[in-house]
Structures are given as C-alpha cells and as structure tokens.
Amino acid sequence: MTSPIFARIQSSRTADDIVSQIETLILEGVLRVGDRLPGERDLSVQFDVSRPILRSALKSLEGKGLLTTRHGGGTFVADVIGEVFSKPMMDLISSHRKAAADYLEYRREIESIAADYAAQRATEDDRLLLRRIMEAMQEAFETNDFKKEAELDVELHNAIGECAHNIILLHTLRSCYRLLADDVFYNRTVIYGFPGARAKLLEQHRAIFEAIMASNSTGARAAVHQHIDFIQRAQTDATRSSAWQDVSRLRRNQRESDTK
Incomplete structure (x- = not known):
C-alpha cells in the first residue's frame, strides 16, 4: 500500500488550508491530470478535518477548474494541461x-x-x-x-x-x-x-x-x-520513404492499366 500524499492539516483546519495543499500538489506535479482523489471519508481522515470543511474545499477547487466530479465516480484532477495547447x-x-x-x-x-x-x-x-x-x-x-x-x-x-x-x-x-x-x-x-x-x-x-x-x-x-x-x-527519412512509396504505387497502377 502506497503512503498517502495528503498531510494532516496542522493549523486552523479551514477549507483554505486544504485548497492550498491540493493546489500545491497539482502545481508540483504530484497530482496529475485524471488522478482520482481518495473517497470523502478517507480524505477527511488524512486531512484530519470534518466532512463539511472538506466538501467546501473540494467545491472551491472544482469552481477553479482544478478538480472535476463525475456522478457516482468520484473526484478527479481536471484537464488543466489542455489549456496550454487548446x-x-x-x-x-x-x-x-x-x-x-x-x-x-x-x-x-x-x-x-x-x-x-x-x-x-x-x-x-x-x-x-x-x-x-x-x-x-x-x-x-x-x-x-x-x-x-x-x-x-x-x-x-x-x-x-x-x-x-x-x-x-x-x-x-x-x-x-x-x-x-x-x-x-x-x-x-x-x-x-x-x-x-x-x-x-x-x-x-x-x-x-x-x-x-x-x-x-x-x-x-x-x-x-x-x-x-x-x-x-x-x-525526414520516414516522410521521404512514404512519398517514394506513393509515387511507386501510382506508377505501377498506371502501367498496369495501360496493359489492359
């Protein structure tokens, strides 16, 4: 079993603390596009916060476009890379x-x-x-x-x-x-x-x-x-080889049609 990547919130235990931690994990590349977050119960235990605080944080991150929720399927890191090359x-x-x-x-x-x-x-x-x-x-x-x-x-x-x-x-x-x-x-x-x-x-x-x-x-x-x-x-070689094959095929087809 892998070690959890989410750390216990040490200070005020607010939604902002959770938002900041998850944002950092995305920014540092620890959480990748498509990664699924643990379930609400496990996540609240790892952060050591109440579920209402956790839900507030996840909602905030979803509003920022960093997380996405699939109905009945969990919460995932959104496709934040796609915006660089649309x-x-x-x-x-x-x-x-x-x-x-x-x-x-x-x-x-x-x-x-x-x-x-x-x-x-x-x-x-x-x-x-x-x-x-x-x-x-x-x-x-x-x-x-x-x-x-x-x-x-x-x-x-x-x-x-x-x-x-x-x-x-x-x-x-x-x-x-x-x-x-x-x-x-x-x-x-x-x-x-x-x-x-x-x-x-x-x-x-x-x-x-x-x-x-x-x-x-x-x-x-x-x-x-x-x-x-x-x-x-x-x-470059692959492109040239493909072009040669196309021309060769056309020549063969043309000559075969001339003999009919």
Whole structure:
C-alpha cells in the first residue's frame, strides 16, 4: 500500500488550508491530470478535518477548474494541461509542416534544460523512478512491445521534467508531451519500424538517463541534443520513404492499366 500524499492539516483546519495543499500538489506535479482523489471519508481522515470543511474545499477547487466530479465516480484532477495547447490550436499546428520542425526545435532546447536541471537536482526518489522506467523500457525492447515502448518514451521524458524541479518547465513539458503521446506531429511507430531505430532510441534514452544519474549536466544536455537530432533525421527519412512509396504505387497502377 502506497503512503498517502495528503498531510494532516496542522493549523486552523479551514477549507483554505486544504485548497492550498491540493493546489500545491497539482502545481508540483504530484497530482496529475485524471488522478482520482481518495473517497470523502478517507480524505477527511488524512486531512484530519470534518466532512463539511472538506466538501467546501473540494467545491472551491472544482469552481477553479482544478478538480472535476463525475456522478457516482468520484473526484478527479481536471484537464488543466489542455489549456496550454487548446484543441483548435493543436489542429491548426498539426496541419502545417513547419510546425513539426519547430516542435522538435523547441523540444531540443527545452528538454536539454530539463535534463541539465535533473542532473543537478534529482533526489534519490527521482533516481529510483528513472531507473524503474529505464528497466521497463529495456524489457519492452527485448519483448518487441512497440506500444509499451512508445508509452515509456513519453513517461521517461515526463519524469525527467519532474526531476528538474522547476514548476514552469514541468507544465510546459507536459503539454508538449501530450502532443507527442497523441502523435500530433509524427507517428513514432513509423520511426520504430526503421532498421536499427529502436535500438538507437533505447541507446539514446539510456545515455540521457546515465548522464542524469551521474549528475553530469553537460552530458545530459548533449545526450538530449543527439536524441532529438536523430528523431528529426528519422522523421525526414520516414516522410521521404512514404512519398517514394506513393509515387511507386501510382506508377505501377498506371502501367498496369495501360496493359489492359
């Protein structure tokens, strides 16, 4: 059983105290979008407050758009990340080729900063989390679980953002990785299909991981740059290969129709 993340309210035991604590947990990335809060009884025990005070706090947080209640299903952290890249904006940028290049350029620079900070600031708990993700990535690679590899790719980068211990970096990166998880700019499974690409990606992820574990901020920055540069080249190759296949198919269809 995991330890509770909610602490007993020590002072006046008001709804404001609870609101402040939950806001901090969301801001620091401890509570993520979609996380379900414990039931009202358990939560009131953890906070050591009465249920009316707890209900008042939850109602306040819901009014701020930080929590959402599903009828008969509990209370969840609301989708606060979606406001950074709204659906209309995501649709707009995904339909423009230049946006894909700009996205990778942005990731190269912002992730290198996050990896740098993570190398300097990661705690023992952070390092344990990174190690577990890296071990899971190795297992997914060895079992040819492409879907799991793609999920862990996003999870590792998310975790590095958390290990940077910078709130603004954390949330901008999370919005950035949502685009990655949704394959808005490119389909990662296509890149995984290229000969040797999966092994190369695993090697690059391990290089970032090892630099952070060694507190090597310069090495972490360099490893991120190499990783994003590789993705950029692979994406260009994938696009060209797809275009070649389309043209080849058209030629074959045309010539087959001429012989009929």
